[in-house]
Each structure stands twice: as C-alpha cells, then as structure tokens.
Amino acid sequence: MSSEPESFDVVVVGAGPAGLAAAAVAAESGRRVALLEGSPWLGGQVWRTSDDPVVRASRLHSDDPVVRASRLHLPRFTSPEPVQENPPTSHGQTPPQPARTWINRGQRAGVAVFPSTTVVAAPAPGLLRTDRGTDFAWRRLILAVGARELFLPFPGWTLPNVMGAGALTLMSKTGLPVRGKRVVVAGSGPLLLAVAAELRQHGAHVVRVVEQADLASLIRFGLALPRLAPAKLWQGLGYAVRLLGVPYQTGCWPVAAQGHDTVETVTLTDGRRRWTDRCDYLACGFGLVPNLELAQLLGCQLDPTGVRVSHRQETSVPAVFCAGEPTGIGGAERALVEGQIAGFAAAEREVDVARLQAARVRHQRFANALARAFALREELKALAAPDTLVCRCEDVSHRELDHCRSWTEAKLHTRCGMGSCQGRLCGAATRFLYGWELPSVRPPIQPVPLAALALPPSRSDLETHNPAP
Amino acid sequence: MAESVTLTVNGVPVRVPAGTTIAAAVTAAGVTRFRRSVSGEPRAPLCGMGICYECRVTLDGLPHSRSCLLLCADHQEVRTDE
Ligand SMILES: Cc1cc2nc3c(=O)[nH]c(=O)nc-3n(C[C@H](O)[C@H](O)[C@H](O)COP(=O)(O)OP(=O)(O)OC[C@H]3O[C@@H](n4cnc5c(N)ncnc54)[C@H](O)[C@@H]3O)c2cc1C
Numbered sequence: 001m002s003s004e005p006e007s008f009d010v011v012v013v014g015a016g017p018a019g020l021a022a023a024a025v026a027a028e029s030g031r032r033v034a035l036l037e038g039s040p041w042l043g044g045q046v047w048r049t050s051d052d053p054v055v056r057a058s059r060l061h062s063d064d065p066v067v068r069a070s071r072l073h074l075p076r077f078t079s080p081e082p083v084q085e086n087p088p089t090s091h092g093q094t095p096p097q098p099a100r101t102w103i104n105r106g107q108r109a110g111v112a113v114f115p116s117t118t119v120v121a122a123p124a125p126g127l128l129r130t131d132r133g134t135d136f137a138w139r140r141l142i143l144a145v146g147a148r149e150l151f152l153p154f155p156g157w158t159l160p161n162v163m164g165a166g167a168l169t170l171m172s173k174t175g176l177p178v179r180g181k182r183v184v185v186a187g188s189g190p191l192l193l194a195v196a197a198e199l200r201q202h203g204a205h206v207v208r209v210v211e212q213a214d215l216a217s218l219i220r221f222g223l224a225l226p227r228l229a230p231a232k233l234w235q236g237l238g239y240a241v242r243l244l245g246v247p248y249q250t251g252c253w254p255v256a257a258q259g260h261d262t263v264e265t266v267t268l269t270d271g272r273r274r275w276t277d278r279c280d281y282l283a284c285g286f287g288l289v290p291n292l293e294l295a296q297l298l299g300c301q302l303d304p305t306g307v308r309v310s311h312r313q314e315t316s317v318p319a320v321f322c323a324g325e326p327t328g329i330g331g332a333e334r335a336l337v338e339g340q341i342a343g344f345a346a347a348e349r350e351v352d353v354a355r356l357q358a359a360r361v362r363h364q365r366f367a368n369a370l371a372r373a374f375a376l377r378e379e380l381k382a383l384a385a386p387d388t389l390v391c392r393c394e395d396v397s398h399r400e401l402d403h404c405r406s407w408t409e410a411k412l413h414t415r416c417g418m419g420s421c422q423g424r425l426c427g428a429a430t431r432f433l434y435g436w437e438l439p440s441v442r443p444p445i446q447p448v449p450l451a452a453l454a455l456p457p458s459r460s461d462l463e464t465h466n467p468a469p
Numbered sequence: 470m471a472e473s474v475t476l477t478v479n480g481v482p483v484r485v486p487a488g489t490t491i492a493a494a495v496t497a498a499g500v501t502r503f504r505r506s507v508s509g510e511p512r513a514p515l516c517g518m519g520i521c522y523e524c525r526v527t528l529d530g531l532p533h534s535r536s537c538l539l540l541c542a543d544h545q546e547v548r549t550d551e
C-alpha cells in the first residue's frame with residue numbers, strides 16, 4: 001500500500017542551483033520544505049563532483065529501500081556567505097563552494113532532502129508520486145528540473161565513446177578515467193569551453209573544440225557582453241581555453257564518426273573542406289534543451305524557449321513555480337537568481353521577490369543573447385544519412401521518419417519514441433530536424449521499477465478516479 | 470587518501486575510489502559495450518544523467534539499472550551486455 005503522502009508547504013523538485021536556492025530561502029522563511037532529487041548527488045549538473053564529501057553526502061542515503069525524510073547530516077561549515085555571482089576560477093570552472101553554501105543553508109533551515117528520488121507522476125492535484133512509490137503532498141510546488149543536452153543524429157553517433165559534451169565531463173567528475181585520452185569536443189554553446197577546461201584538468205588531451213556557430217555571431221555576442229551582464233562566464237572560459245592552448249574553431253561541426261568497437265576518428269567540416277581527427281572520445285552536444293516533461297504533465301503552458309513564468313516564477317498553473325533551465329537556458333547564475341525568487345514567492349516574501357527583479361531581467365537578457373549567438377545552423381539538419389538511427393531506443397532510421405509529417409504519424413508507422421527514453425532524445429532531435437511538435441507526456445514520465453508501479457493507488461487516487469457511483 | 474570500494478564487473482574485481490559511478494567503473498574495467506541495441510549494435514553511455522538509458526547494466530541481478538546514476542559500493546556485481 002502506498003504510504004500516506006507526506007505533506008509539505010513547499011516541495012522542490014531538482015537539487016541543482018535553482019532547486020537548492022529555492023529550498024533554502026523557502027525554509028529560511030519558516031516553510032516546511034522537501035527537496036526531491038533524482039540522482040544521488042546534490043548540486044545538479046554544474047556542481048556534480050565525486051571529490052566533495054558534502055555534495056556527495058547524499059549517497060549515504062541513496063540505497064535506503066525507502067528513503068524517509070532523510071535530513072542530511074552534513075558537516076557544518078562556518079559562516080556561509082550569500083553567493084549571488086560565481087566568478088569562474090582560473091580554470092574556468094564554477095567552484096563547488098556555492099553548492100556547499102546552499103546545501104548548508106538548506107540544512108540549517110531544516111529542508112528535508114530525498115536523494116535518488118525521481119518524480120514520475122502527479123496522480124492528483126497537489127500530489128506527486130516518485131519512482132519509489134512514495135507520495136508527496138504540496139501547497140506550493142517548485143519545478144527546478146534543469147536541462148539536458150541536445151543530441152543530433154549523424155553517421156556514427158551511436159558508437160560507444162561518442163558522448164554528450166557535458167556528459168563526458170559529468171562522468172569524468174565521477175570517476176571516468178580520461179587521463180591521456182584524446183578528446184574532440186564538438187557541438188555548440190559556452191558549455192563546450194567549460195567541458196574542454198574541465199577535461200584538461202582531469203588530464204585529457206583535448207584535440208580541439210569545434211563550435212558550429214560562426215565567428216561573426218560570437219563576436220557580436222562578445223561585444224554585447226559588457227552591456228548584458230556582470231557574468232564574466234564567457235570571457236572567463238574563452239580566456240581559460242586560450243590559456244590552455246586548445247584550438248577553438250568556430251563555424252565547424254562534425255559530420256561523421258568512425259570506429260569498430262568504439263569511436264576512433266571523427267570527420268569535421270567548416271562547410272568547405274573536411275578533415276579527420278583521431279580520438280578516443282567524441283564529446284558532442286548541440287546546446288541544451290529544457291526538461292519540460294513534469295511541467296507538461298502538470299499542464300503548465302510553454303513558450304518557445306521553455307516553461308512560461310511570471311516575474312515571480314509562477315507558471316500558468318497557480319501555486320506551481322518553475323526556476324532555472326526549464327524556463328530558458330541561461331546557466332547556473334541565472335538558475336540561482338530564479339531559484340531564490342521562486343523560493344521567496346512560494347513563501348510570499350514579495351519584497352524579496354521585488355529586490356531580485358533587476359538581476360532576473362539582466363540574466364534573462366543574457367540568456368536571450370546566448371540563444372541568438374549559438375542558434376543552430378541549417379546544415380546540421382542534413383547530417384543524418386538515410387540509415388542513420390534517429391531513435392536509439394528502438395533503432396528507427398532517418399529514412400523511416402523523413403516522410404512522416406508529425407510525431408503522431410511517426411508513432412503510427414514506427415516505434416520511434418516508444419523506448420525507454422520515452423522520446424527524451426529523439427523528441428528534441430525530431431523537433432529540430434523535421435519541425436515536429438514535442439511528443440505529448442504521460443505518466444509515469446520515467447520508466448519505474450515494477451515495485452513502484454505495482455503499488456495499489458493511494459487514497460487520493462481513489463478519490464479522483466473512483467468517485468462513488 | 471580517499472576510501473575505495475571493490476566490486477566485480479562481469480566477474481572481474483575492480484577497485485575504484487568511493488564516489489565513482491558504476492558507469493565509470495565499467496569503463497575503468499575496460500568494458501566498452503554496456504548493452505546491445507534492439508538491432509544488435511553495441512551501446513555505451515551517452516547522456517551521463519539518466520536520460521538516454523544507453524548505460525543500462527544488470528546490477529546485483531537487477532536488469533536495466535542506469536549505471537550513470539548509481540554509485541559503486543563494496544561487493545556489488547555488475548554484468549554488462551545482457
Ligand atoms: C550534462 C550537462 C552538463 C553540464 N555541465 C556544466 C558545467 O560543467 N558547467 C556549467 O557552468 N554548466 C553546466 N551545465 C549547464 C547547467 O544546465 C547549468 O549551468 C546549471 O546546472 C543549471 O541549474 P539548474 O538548477 O537549472 O538545473 P540542474 O543543475 O540541471 O539541476 C536539475 C536537477 O533536477 C533533477 N531532476 C530532473 N528531473 C527530476 C525529477 N523528475 N525528479 C527529481 N529530480 C529531477 C536533476 O537530477 C538535476 O539534479 C551542464 C548541463 C548539462 C545538461
């Protein structure tokens with residue numbers, strides 16, 4: 001039997017910068033707060049690390065069969081400083097200290113943290129269900145579920161060791177040995193530079209970084225920066241990469257990867273000539289796309305760039321807030337600002353919401369400029385050959401999908417999007433390649449263990465679905 | 470010095486620092502094929518964050534475990550390509 005849902009004033013989903021900040025400020029405002037995080041780490045994609053005992057502390061609880069209000073017992077750090085802006089360090093990384101600071105603030109204020117707990121459904125208004133079969137009741141809900149990389153199909157992209165750019169970094173931060181490995185970093189966005197710097201730091205030989213955007217567009221972006229934001233991210237990273245002596249080539253993109261058991265070479269182009277680099281890894285991501293499934297499931301309205309929110313981060317569904325990457329790709333600093341606004345708004349601290357508006361607007365301008373500067377070129381739509389797989393779960397090729405006019409039609413004729421990833425990879429790819437709408441979302445939004453599915457419906461389920469005749 | 474944990478990957482013992490993911494341990498053990506796709510292609514981690522399901526392994530008899538989201542612990546038995 002699914003246990004009684006535990007009730008909270010505020011439930012925050014996702015423990016990246018946005019979620020950590022939201023949970024901390026809401027709890028500091030006296031609200032009873034739960035923070036649910038699908039991975040065993042706190043800190044989201046940007047602050048993930050295996051070295052930091054605090055960020056990693058959640059693993060102590062990660063194998064509890066039923067994680068119950070596992071208030072983390074973390075070592076305390078003295079005088080946490082409020083962190084608004086995180087200047088990149090000399091090697092271009094955001095230091096993990098802000099993660100520690102926000103985790104400590106949340107912990108002090110009594111945030112109940114549930115690591116390795118993924119929200120998979122919303123069985124009734126005000127109720128969330130997790131992959132553990134546990135239910136959480138909320139009065140205010142904050143979605144801080146972050147983004148994922150955009151993967152575009154090209155010949156050879158399914159070979160082992162062709163990975164996302166951010167993905168290779170995440171994996172190297174958590175133990176993947178990259179020392180001495182030859183890595184080509186390709187795709188688009190400032191993340192590529194962070195990735196190159198990080199991989200270098202872990203001892204990888206970064207052969208080159210290829211960015212699909214044109215130099216002209218990046219120069220326009222660079223010139224606009226002083227006006228856009230105090231965020232020195234871009235300069236910091238560019239500087240770091242130059243310092244590291246890694247060639248950074250703009251207006252270039254991968255056209256194919258080759259290899260037997262794993263990738264061995266990658267063919268790159270600048271639109272005129274082609275050349276081939278040897279590599280042990282191809283780290284390739286074409287920017288980030290927001291994780292929208294949960295917002296879609298809850299019926300939140302979307303904008304072209306993500307979840308539509310008000311200046312208080314409130315979505316079109318009352319009492320549901322959204323912060324960070326799902327509202328538009330803008331990086332960790334923006335996520336921190338939006339997270340705080342959402343946390344304050346959920347606690348009805350409107351003065352603090354107002355205080356952060358200038359920062360919010362500044363980061364939004366920066367995010368808009370980012371999107372313009374790194375817009376994807378048309379040529380990328382032509383990378384897939386007829387036999388290139390577009391759906392990796394069900395091995396559906398470009399040839400099979402090319403003539404379909406919509407996601408619905410594709411599903412009618414093929415098994416595209418019907419595998420384990422539930423269209424998370426191919427949904428974003430087919431949107432770019434064929435202009436299809438995103439696939440619709442059904443619960444559970446992630447495949448869940450049978451144990452969780454087999455649970456009888458909770459009381460609230462019965463109330464909604466089985467009204468007395 | 471960081472603590473370490475020992476697990477087996479396809480029967481071979483592997484020792485890794487605490488905090489290592491199973492995906493990283495599998496790679497450290499020299500295994501490049503995590504699973505086979507429906508048409509038989511070799512596959513390995515793509516997203517590193519639980520989205521793509523390409524990193525699935527059998528962990529202690531439990532199939533379809535996403536190795537990029539799981540941390541290594543002593544005595545675990547990992548099998549790939551199942
Ligand atoms: C693979 C990858 C690597 C990146 N690496 C870097 C980097 O090195 N440097 C950098 O500056 N930026 C990096 N970024 C950019 C990153 O998106 C932002 O800088 C920052 O992490 C955004 O913060 P956030 O709080 O909005 O989201 P995130 O940090 O993405 O946090 C969202 C959290 O929500 C959790 N979550 C998602 N869905 C659910 C659910 N249904 N239930 C429970 N939990 C859920 C996720 O596990 C995640 O921890 C990376 C992005 C990606 C996708």
Ligand code: FES
Binds near residue numbers: 514515519520536537
């Ligand atoms: S690597 Fe994508 S789910 Fe693990």
